[in-house]
Amino acid sequence: MNNKILVTYASRAGSTAEIAEAIGKTLRENGAHVDVLSIKNVKDLSPYRAVIVGSPIRGSKWLPEAMQFVQAHRSELARKPFATFTVSITLAMSKGDQYRQAVIGWTAPVRTLVKPLSEGLFPGLLDFTKLPLTFDTLKLRLVVALGIFPKDDRRDWNAVRAWAESLRPLLVG
Numbered sequence: 001m002n003n004k005i006l007v008t009y010a011s012r013a014g015s016t017a018e019i020a021e022a023i024g025k026t027l028r029e030n031g032a033h034v035d036v037l038s039i040k041n042v043k044d045l046s047p048y049r050a051v052i053v054g055s056p057i058r059g060s061k062w063l064p065e066a067m068q069f070v071q072a073h074r075s076e077l078a079r080k081p082f083a084t085f086t087v088s089i090t091l092a093m094s095k096g097d098q099y100r101q102a103v104i105g106w107t108a109p110v111r112t113l114v115k116p117l118s119e120g121l122f123p124g125l126l127d128f129t130k131l132p133l134t135f136d137t138l139k140l141r142l143v144v145a146l147g148i149f150p151k152d153d154r155r156d157w158n159a160v161r162a163w164a165e166s167l168r169p170l171l172v173g
């Protein structure tokens with residue numbers, strides 16, 4: 001069987017894509033063959049022995065394209081080692097750890113489709129230079145101005161690397 005691992009992601013402003021790249025890099029450093037691809041560029045899962053899917057949270061949900069990906073490939077994903085990761089600004093708040101249960105609740109629809117072996121939960125980033133000016137992003141600017149969400153990059157690269165290292169035995173066996 002092919003020994004490649006797929007790390008695939010949905011991302012609107014790039015922060016989840018960069019976390020996916022970091023996961024791929026760690027897995028490669030641990031000896032795995034890895035493709036890191038946007039969900040829109042993945043048609044066929046047959047070349048992969050294991051799949052990791054990641055999405056940011058928007059409006060307390062995974063992005064629709066990430067949910068559609070898991071839905072479309074659910075039977076194949078259920079037959080392979082499968083893990084997910086979720087990126088959220090809530091986890092970047094001070095005392096963000098208190099909200100882990102809420103974030104776990106937001107990802108329940110993914111688990112209903114396919115149960116992952118492991119779920120990574122990571123703080124994200126609100127980069128307004130990469131987001132359109134909409135009612136939703138204006139509201140987020142207000143939350144940042146009020147000091148509730150941080151304005152700087154709080155991604156925890158050590159946590160991302162540690163999670164990726166923990167996956168290696170689960171995904172490759």
Ligand SMILES: Cc1cc2nc3c(=O)[nH]c(=O)nc-3n(C[C@H](O)[C@H](O)[C@H](O)COP(=O)(O)O)c2cc1C
Pocket residue numbers: 010011012013014015016017056057058059060061087088089090091123124125126127131136137140
């Ligand atoms: C319109 C919008 C809605 C969001 N809704 C949530 C939310 O409900 N909960 C949350 O924790 N983060 C929320 N976020 C924050 C994103 O999850 C975070 O910025 C993430 O890093 C974005 O990933 P991306 O850069 O890959 O698009 C939202 C961000 C945007 C732009």
